[in-house]
Amino acid sequence: MILVTGSTGQLGSCFQQLSKGNPSTDFLFADSEVLDISDKKCVQRFFMEHQNIEWVINCAAYTAVDKAESEPEKARQANVKGVKNLAEACAACGATLIHFSTDYVYHSRQNTPFEESDSVSPKSVYGSSKLAGERAALKVYPQGTMVIRTSWVYSPYGHNFVKTMLRLGAGRDSLNVVSDQIGTPTYAPDLAAAVMQIIHQVESADVSKEKIAGIWHYSNEGVASWYDFAVAIFELSHLKCRVSPIKTSDYPTPARRPPFSVLSKSKIKATFHLDIPHWRQSLEVCLKEMDEKV
Numbered sequence: 001m002i003l004v005t006g007s008t009g010q011l012g013s014c015f016q017q018l019s020k021g022n023p024s025t026d027f028l029f030a031d032s033e034v035l036d037i038s039d040k041k042c043v044q045r046f047f048m049e050h051q052n053i054e055w056v057i058n059c060a061a062y063t064a065v066d067k068a069e070s071e072p073e074k075a076r077q078a079n080v081k082g083v084k085n086l087a088e089a090c091a092a093c094g095a096t097l098i099h100f101s102t103d104y105v106y107h108s109r110q111n112t113p114f115e116e117s118d119s120v121s122p123k124s125v126y127g128s129s130k131l132a133g134e135r136a137a138l139k140v141y142p143q144g145t146m147v148i149r150t151s152w153v154y155s156p157y158g159h160n161f162v163k164t165m166l167r168l169g170a171g172r173d174s175l176n177v178v179s180d181q182i183g184t185p186t187y188a189p190d191l192a193a194a195v196m197q198i199i200h201q202v203e204s205a206d207v208s209k210e211k212i213a214g215i216w217h218y219s220n221e222g223v224a225s226w227y228d229f230a231v232a233i234f235e236l237s238h239l240k241c242r243v244s245p246i247k248t249s250d251y252p253t254p255a256r257r258p259p260f261s262v263l264s265k266s267k268i269k270a271t272f273h274l275d276i277p278h279w280r281q282s283l284e285v286c287l288k289e290m291d292e293k294v
């Protein structure tokens with residue numbers, strides 16, 4: 001059985017969607033009401049009640065990047081303590097933990113894609129809490145934890161940049177968007193599908209369980225600034241809103257973001273033979289999906 005925590009968030013919702021086309025796979029979805037990962041007793045009880053958990057896909061996290069600066073303890077509870085609780089429970093029952101982390105663990109002058117082995121130096125409370133969470137899980141359960149660092153996640157669900165741009169763009173003639181933060185958008189359904197491909201490869205013994213342990217990167221292909229991303233959103237959705245590039249210094253936020261956080265996907269692509277779509281291609285898919293939902 002595959003347990004998906006944080007099941008009503010963006011990524012969790014994508015697994016719920018995927019499960020509908022996968023009737024032969026046994027999923028168990030748990031939202032924050034049913035399973036608060038920061039509550040150790042609750043986690044232990046949950047695992048006692050569900051003895052057949054083989055995989056845990058942890059989509060639960062504190063993701064309010066700016067708010068985290070003023071409530072670091074809340075971020076730590078979910079992103080560090082919660083992840084440790086899950087890793088301990090997985091280690092006790094032999095389940096494999098797939099956990100997601102962020103490009104915000106990187107912050108340097110580098111301008112070539114980050115490899116998993118590159119040094120980390122988060123500059124925000126959120127980034128630091130995510131790094132501490134990765135480390136806690138890998139310390140408790142090194143042989144059974146897969147950490148996937150991803151970036152700029154969006155989907156038809158929850159709150160994200162694409163939905164914000166569509167909302168703002170529909171009511172305004174022009175918008176300023178930062179152009180000096182460079183990264184890669186990730187369409188959450190692509191990431192969810194990649195995770196399922198990895199699980200299937202392990203279950204069919206194409207890849208050994210031990211091989212998936214450690215740190216991995218996944219985002220869509222290509223490179224963009226938030227400005228490029230906004231321009232593409234308006235272009236593909238035929239919104240007439242004009243976008244002007246601005247500097248990060250002209251749009252101060254409580255949390256510092258990395259100026260460059262493009263992730264190298266070489267390792268995950270080579271190991272699992274993944275074919276990752278370009279971000280623009282996936283953005284088109286997302287906008288079409290959202291259009292059909294209206």
Ligand SMILES: NC(=O)c1ccc[n+]([C@@H]2O[C@H](COP(=O)([O-])OP(=O)(O)OC[C@H]3O[C@@H](n4cnc5c(N)ncnc54)[C@H](OP(=O)(O)O)[C@@H]3O)[C@@H](O)[C@H]2O)c1
Pocket residue numbers: 005006007008009010011012031032033035036037038058059060061062063077078082100101102103130150151152153154158159
């Ligand atoms: N979004 C991004 O741009 C981005 C970028 C890089 C990495 N990531 C990582 O990708 C993963 C998925 O992100 P996402 O965008 O899907 O996040 P999301 O939409 O904010 O969803 C997070 C979910 O976690 C739940 N949650 C929070 N605290 C919890 C707790 N203590 N116990 C159980 N559930 C809890 C939330 O439930 P409630 O709403 O009920 O609190 C929510 O459903 C996270 O690990 C995130 O750090 C995201």
